[in-house]
Amino acid sequence: MSLANFCQKTYPCTMSTMNISLPDTLKSFVDEQVSQRGYGTSSEYVRELIRKDQERLQLRSLLLAGAASAPTAPADVGYFDGLRDRVRNNPKADARG
Template structure:
């Protein structure tokens, strides 16, 4: 694992220390790693949303569409329970 040192103003350092204490992180590094992971997830989701927005519209998601999804989930759950 690589090491990175960062400088924070006292107010931000106090905030980080408070978050570590209140949210159950073992160290400030764990807290910062979690923030970075969340940012990665947010950026990934944003990319997926933008990609979806740039595609042609699909069929509307009406009641029949959602009932079809429920049927598929039920079939998979039933198959998993049987075997």
């Protein structure tokens, strides 16, 4: 399967081309990362950076929403003991089958 077919099956969207200009130092850095981290192309590396940035922004949004939400019961020792008890008493949580 070609990379384009894989990308279309993994990320069901059309692929667009974007050209960027980098100073020689950044281009060298990207080339080094591609080589050392096993990326096939610099495009794969850049796509991965963009995906990670999207995930970071989503996590930041969730953290800010949590910080803005109303406080609930404190997460103290009793809270975690209760969670453990609920997991122990839930037959679906038993991984042994």
